[in-house]
Amino acid sequence: MGRKISVIIPTHYRNDLLPTAIESVARQDYEPVELIVVDDSGEGYAEPVLAEYDEVIDKPIIKEENEGWQAAYTTGIEQSTGEYIQFLDDDDYLYETKLKKTANVLDQNPEVGVSYCGVVRGDEGDFYPKQEVSGHFLEPALRFQTFPMWTGSMLMEREVLCDCLPMAGMGEEDDLDIELGDTDLKIELAKRTKAAYVDECLTFYRQEGNKLWTGKRRFKKILQNIRHQKDIYNQYPEIRRDLLAEWYERQGRNWLDEQIWSAKAIQCFIKSAYYERKQKFPRIIETLAAILGRPGVMSAVRVKRTLLDG
Numbered sequence: 470m471g472r473k474i475s476v477i478i479p480t481h482y483r484n485d486l487l488p489t490a491i492e493s494v495a496r497q498d499y500e501p502v503e504l505i506v507v508d509d510s511g512e513g514y515a516e517p518v519l520a521e522y523d524e525v526i527d528k529p530i531i532k533e534e535n536e537g538w539q540a541a542y543t544t545g546i547e548q549s550t551g552e553y554i555q556f557l558d559d560d561d562y563l564y565e566t567k568l569k570k571t572a573n574v575l576d577q578n579p580e581v582g583v584s585y586c587g588v589v590r591g592d593e594g595d596f597y598p599k600q601e602v603s604g605h606f607l608e609p610a611l612r613f614q615t616f617p618m619w620t621g622s623m624l625m626e627r628e629v630l631c632d633c634l635p636m637a638g639m640g641e642e643d644d645l646d647i648e649l650g651d652t653d654l655k656i657e658l659a660k661r662t663k664a665a666y667v668d669e670c671l672t673f674y675r676q677e678g679n680k681l682w683t684g685k686r687r688f689k690k691i692l693q694n695i696r697h698q699k700d701i702y703n704q705y706p707e708i709r710r711d712l713l714a715e716w717y718e719r720q721g722r723n724w725l726d727e728q729i730w731s732a733k734a735i736q737c738f739i740k741s742a743y744y745e746r747k748q749k750f751p752r753i754i755e756t757l758a759a760i761l762g763r764p765g766v767m768s769a770v771r772v773k774r775t776l777l778d779g
Contacts, residue, residue: 471576474568474624475503475551479541480515480559486675487518493562495525499569503527505545511535539636546630554625556651560675561621567671571624574665582629582662587670588617598666607659611701611708613652613691618664620651621672625658633657652694656701688720710744714752717741721759722766730762738766 476494480487487506494504506526508515511534519529528548532541542556553572557563567586574584587597596617602609609615633654658664695702695709702709721737728734738759742752751772758769 470500471569471572472552473501473503473550474499474553474555474572475505475545475549475627476555476557476568477505477507477542477545477549478557478559479507479509479538479545480518481509481535481541482514483559484515484518486560487515488522489562490557490559491518491522491525493564494557495522496565497563497568498565499572502568503549503551505530505548507541507545508532509535509537509541543634543636546634549627552627554627554630556620556623558621562673563621564671564673566669568624570667570669570671574667575624575626578663578665580663581665582626583618583658583664584624584666585618585622585664586667586672588619588622588672588674589670590617590674591676593676595670597670598668603665604663605659606664607656607701608705608708610652610655610659611698611705612712613694615655617670617672617674618655618666619674621674623651626662629658629662632661652690653697656694656698660701685720685723688716688723691716707746710746714741714744714746717744718752718755725759725763725766728762729764734762734766735759 478487478490478494491504491506494502504526505528506515506519506522508519508529508531511532513531516531519526519531523529530544530548532544546554553575555563555568555571571584571586575581578584585598587595589595598617599609599615602615602618606615606618636654691712695712717737718741721734721741724731724734724737735756738752738756742749742756745752754772755766755769758765
């Protein structure tokens with residue numbers, strides 16, 4: 470029998486998908502497993518599902534108010550007793566060997582505090598682990614380039630995870646509106662430990678249900694993350710500049726996807742050009758083209774590709 474794994478599932482108005490997540494934990498070919506389900510609806514919405522699976526769920530928790538992703542997982546961590554901890558969103562699920570294989574990595578590598586696996590992401594197919602997201606992985610984490618290391622694919626050592634608390638948004642001095650998902654957590658983990666992976670896809674990620682990292686809202690989270698982790702980004706100024714150049718450009722294009730001309734888009738392209746380190750001239754061309762709106766930027770993109778290819 471291996472070390473106990475606590476699986477924490479926060480749920481928020483997804484009674485249609487929650488049973489699949491619960492059943493995927495029950496089917497794991499690993500023991501012992503402690504299953505904790507945290508109903509974060511604030512009104513006991515998941516109670517019928519919790520009652521249906523009362524023989525499978527070790528600790529059903531019904532929160533009196535909705536406090537968000539970070540608070541739900543923190544509640545689960547506080548109630549857990551496992552030496553390893555697995556997060557699982559209520560709309561995702563694990564394949565039956567996931568816990569066994571990622572736990573084996575931790576068991577065999579005492580210097581590793583996070584093991585993860587590949588992911589099947591909706592209809593997009595299989596995403597396998599990256600060699601560069603192993604060992605010391607702080608730089609990929611700061612660049613937001615760790616996928617498929619993600620909430621549902623990671624198995625974490627309890628001591629390492631607890632040392633990362635409080636999660637972003639839960640600290641006494643944090644902005645209560647901050648919503649960084651697992652991105653901030655991966656940076657905190659990378660400050661403290663190494664990572665290793667199982668080169669198989671053992672988790673299903675239902676991305677279409679997650680709007681946190683899409684469109685303009687995604688850009689907001691990028692900026693929040695950089696500000697929240699300003700001390701570490703100050704140690705890696707080139708990464709910070711690269712991120713801001715890339716994401717201001719993306720945000721500018723987002724505005725032009727919605728409007729043929731946008732003053733906000735022009736502002737974003739100006740900032741992108743300011744932060745650009747390597748391809749300054751193409752960024753400036755794109756910025757000037759933004760004055761002409763969407764048609765101008767589309768033309769600039771073609772010119773930019775020609776310059777880069779040439």
